[in-house]
Amino acid sequence: MSNARKRIAALRELMIKAGLDAYHVPSTDPHQSEYVPACWQRRQWLSGFSGSAGDVVVTRSTAGLWTDGRYFLQAADELRGSGIKLFKQGMRGVPTLAAYLGSTLQRGQTLGVDPQLLSRAVETELSAALEPAGARLKLVEGNLVDRLWTDRPPPSKAPVEILPAELAGERVRAKLRRLRDAMAERRAAAHVLTTLDAIAWLFNIRSADVEYNPVVIAYAIVTEDAARVFCDLEKVTPAVRRALAPVELLPYEATGAELARLARGKGVVWVDGRGVNVWVLKKLKGCALLTDPSPIHAMKARKNPTEIAGMRAAHVRDGRAMVRFLAWLDEAVPGGGVTELGAAARLAALRAEGERYRGESFETIAAYGAHGAIIHYGPTEATDVPLRPEGIFLIDAGGQYLDGTTDITRTVLLGPQATAEQRDRFTRVLKGHIAVARCRFPAGTAGRQLDTLARASLWEAGLNYNHGTGHGVGFYLNVHEGPQAISPTRCTGVPLEEGNILSNEPGYYQEGDYGIRLENLVLVVEDREASTEESPWLRFETITLCPIDTRLVEVELLTAEERTWLDTYHAGVREALAGGLSAKELGWLQRATAPL
C-alpha cells in the first residue's frame, strides 16, 4: 500500500473519532503563503503531490486533489497508486472543490477544516456550497494531519536579519509613518498583518524560514503608538532586537491573546480580508473590522528608487551568470555528460560567484525536450536526463540577492537546427513577449488587460498556453507577489503603478515534445511621450539582461518594429554585461546579440 493510502486511511480514523464526514487539507499555511515552510507542508506529506498549489479533500470513501494547469502532468504522475483522484481546475466539466463537496455531502454531514488554514473567501465559498446540501463546515482546532505526521520537520530556527536602510531604500519608521497615514485615512486604530512578505517588507527583516522566500514566520500588529512583531524569539539576537527598537518583539504564540485584547478595544481593526485566516478573525470577533486590502501590498509593490537601482544591479550580475551559463552550455552539451540537474547546478554555482547572492528564488526548472512541456517541471534524480546536441532546452531560474530578486526563462536550441514548427512557435511566443514589452497603456490599466497582447500571435494560429503571462516580483522577497499581475484569471483588477515589477513570460507547450517560454522582468515606468497633465500613461522597461536565442527565430514572421525591438534589446544587453566577462564569454555574447 502506498504511503498516501496508509496516511489517508489513518486520517479517516481520526475523522471518524471527530465526527467528520470530510476533511480539508489545503496547500497553504496560517499566513496564506504560496510556498509553505517544511513543517506545514501537510498536503504534500499526506498526498505525495509536491507541487506548490493543490488542495486535498478526504471523505469517508473518496479523496481528491484539486490543482491548476501548471501541475496536471506532475500531479497525475505523483498521485499514481494513491487512490486520490485528480481534479483539473478550470477544465470543462470538472467541479470545483466546493461544488464537489456540495454534491457529495448529505444533509447533516460535516466538513472539518483547520481555521488557521482557512481563508475567509474559502470559508464563504465552502459554506455557500454546503448550505443547500444541508451539510456544514466545522472548524476543528489543531490540525488532524499533524497528529499522524510523527516525523514532522521542526520549525526553522534561521536567524532574523536586518536589511539595512541603504539596501531597503526606506527606514522602518518612514514605512510605519506611511502605514499609519493610511490607517488614519480609514480611521483604523490597529492594523493586523498576517502575510509574511508584508511583514518582512514593513520591518526591513529577512530570514530563511521558507525555502526560496527570505521571510520570517510572524504576525504583526501596528497601532498608532506601537508596532509589535510576533515570532520565534529564539531566532532574534539582542543586536537585532536593539536595531528594531522601538518595534517590540513578542512570542509567536502570544498573537492570539493580543488579537483578543484588540477585539475588546473600541477602535477599528484593519486586517486584509484576503490574507487573513478564520482563526484570526475569530479572535477579533466583536470589534469593528475593516477588511479592505492592506495598503502594504501596494506600498511594497511600488519599488522605491533604491530598490529599483538594486534590482538593476542584481540583474547585471544575474545576466552575467546567465551568459556564462549559456556560453558553457553551447560548448559542453556536444561533449556529453551534461544533465538537467547538472545544468541547474552549474547555473546556481555561476550565480553564487556574483556579489550579494543569497540563494535561488525558486526551484530551478531545467527541462530538456518533452520535459519542457511540463510547465513547472523540476528535475529530480529519478527524472534527470542528459542533454544531447539536438532539440530544445528550457531553463527557468532565479536568484535572491541582498539587493534584488531575479526570475528569468530562456529556451535555447541545443542542436544544429530547429524544426519549422519549433521556429514558428518560438517566434509567436517572442511576438507576444515583445507586444507586452513594447506596449504603452493609460494609467488605471490593470495587468489582466495586457495578458491577451501576449497571446494574440499564438491565438491566430489556434495555439495558447495554460498559465498567466506575468506575476509581480518582490525586492529580495518572494518571487511571486501581488497585487500586480498580468493574468486573465486573477480578478483583482488592481491598476499597474510606476515602480511595479512583473514578469513577462508567454510560452508554448507541445505535450510529449518540447516547451518554450521566454521570460524577462519588466519595470513599470511613466511613458513621458504619451502622458498629458490630466492623463498619465505608463509603459514597461525590461530589466532582465540576457540574449534571446535568435537561432530559434523565424525572422520573416517579425514586423519591422519587432525586429527593431529585439536588436535594440540585444544591444543593451551587450553593453550592460560586456564588462565582467572573459574574452571567450564576450565572444559568445557578441555572436548571441548580433543584429538579426
Added chain:
Amino acid sequence: MSNARKRIAALRELMIKAGLDAYHVPSTDPHQSEYVPACWQRRQWLSGFSGSAGDVVVTRSTAGLWTDGRYFLQAADELRGSGIKLFKQGMRGVPTLAAYLGSTLQRGQTLGVDPQLLSRAVETELSAALEPAGARLKLVEGNLVDRLWTDRPPPSKAPVEILPAELAGERVRAKLRRLRDAMAERRAAAHVLTTLDAIAWLFNIRSADVEYNPVVIAYAIVTEDAARVFCDLEKVTPAVRRALAPVELLPYEATGAELARLARGKGVVWVDGRGVNVWVLKKLKGCALLTDPSPIHAMKARKNPTEIAGMRAAHVRDGRAMVRFLAWLDEAVPGGGVTELGAAARLAALRAEGERYRGESFETIAAYGAHGAIIHYGPTEATDVPLRPEGIFLIDAGGQYLDGTTDITRTVLLGPQATAEQRDRFTRVLKGHIAVARCRFPAGTAGRQLDTLARASLWEAGLNYNHGTGHGVGFYLNVHEGPQAISPTRCTGVPLEEGNILSNEPGYYQEGDYGIRLENLVLVVEDREASTEESPWLRFETITLCPIDTRLVEVELLTAEERTWLDTYHAGVREALAGGLSAKELGWLQRATAPL
C-alpha cells in the same frame, strides 16, 4: 431657485423627520434595471440629470451625483445650478460614493436607503464603508422621493404580449424544464426571478413597461411543480392568461407574501445575489438561500437557432434601413435643412418601413462634430444643430424587431475630405474593430480578455476611449444584457459561449471636436479550423450589415489581412442587402462597398 435645489431642500425636511443624516437615491429600480420605467425615475426627477446611470446622495448639507465616463459632460451640464456636486467615477482622487459617505458621516449618524432599490453588493459596500466611521445603514420602507413627487407618472398599463414559439425558438415548458434541471443540480426547491429581461425570456412574454426595453414589470417564482408570475393583472388579457397556462399569474403586490411563504418552507431558495434587492432578501430571511448567478442569464445569452436566424433576418432589414439612410444623408446634407434630430427621425422612419419593427432599442445618438465626443449624447430641441457638408457625423441607433434587436454605430464623413488626424484616428478605431472581429480564442476565454485587442492600435499612439468595447445584446429584449461583455471593468469573468451576441464598438473621442465609433454586432460561433476534440475554439461572426465609410480610412495603416477583412465584409454586405433597394440606393451601396 432651480427645481433640483427645491426638491433637495424638501427631501432634507423628510430626512430630518425620519432622523436620517443622509439619503441614497440610486438610479435603479426594484429589479436592478439599467433603464427604469418613468414612474421609478426618482434620481432624474430629484437631480435633473437624465443619463441612464448615476446615483445621488443627499446629506444635511451636501448633495452629490456619482456617474461614469459616458456622462461626465452631460452631467456637468444638467447639474448646473442644482447645488449637486459631480463625482466622476474612476477618475484619480475621486472617492467612491461609499468612501465619500465613510469619510463624511460621523459616529452615530445614519444613511437612509430604500431596501427595494438596494442590491446586496451595494449594501455590503456601504456597510463596510460606514462601519469604521461608526455610522450605519437604515432601511427605510417607502421611498422618500415618492412623497415629494406629486405628479409622478402612473405605472405602465401596456398589455402583456406572447412571443410565439416560432419566433422565440423554444417553448416555455422546455425553458422551464431546463431551469428545473439546473435547480435540481443545485438542490434548489425554488428559484426567485427578479430581473425583468430574465422573466420576459423565460415566459416568452413582452410588453412596453420600460422605454426601449420590451419587458414586463414583474417578479416570478419557479418551483418544481409551479411557475408564478407576479405582475399588474390589468395588463393581462384572458387570451394571454390562457396561453400562459399552466403558468399562474398573480398580482405584483402579492410577491412579498409569497416570498415570506417560501421563507417558512424547508427547501433551498435560489435567488441571483447580484440581481436581487434587499427587500426580497429580507422577505426570504430564515430559509436556506443559494445566491449564485441565476442560470437563466447564461441560457438567455446563448441564442438558439431560431433566435440566431431571426437576428440575422432582422439585421438584413436593419441594414437596408441604414443604407437608405446613409445614401439619403450623402445627398441631403449638402442641400441643407438636415439636423441631428431630423436625421435620427429619418432613420427611425426608414426602420419602421421594415417588417416586424417594434420601435427603437435605445435613444438614438445622432451627434455632429463636437457632439460626437459626448459619448452618450442624445440630441434635444435645445442642443440640435444642422448638419453641414463638412466634418464627421456619428450615428448610434438600434431597432427592436419581433425577431431580433439591433444596435449599430457608423461614423461618416459629411464633407469632401477629412483631416489627416481624423483619418488616422478612424483607421486606428477600425483596426481595433477588425482585431476583435477576426480574432479566434480558446473556449473558456472571457470577453474582458478581448477588450485590449480593440485598443492596441490606439494605445500605440497614446490614445484610448473611456468605455467598454462590447456589451451583450438580447433577442427582442434589452439592448444591454449580461453576463457576456467585452469590457475591462466588468469583473464577472464569464467565458464567452457559442450563441452569445455582443457589440464590437471601439471609438475615439476628441473633446470639443469630433467623435468616432464603429459598432457591429457579433455572434460567437465555433472556430472549426482551430478546434480539437479536447479543446474547442471560438470566433466571432459579424451579423451587422452596413458599409463602413472608406472615405475615412487611411489605407496605408491597414495590414494586408485587415484590408482583406474589410473588402470581404463589404462584399458580404453588398450581397445580403442588394435585393431590397432602389436602383439609386443600390448604386450608392455599390460605391460604398467597392474594394479598397
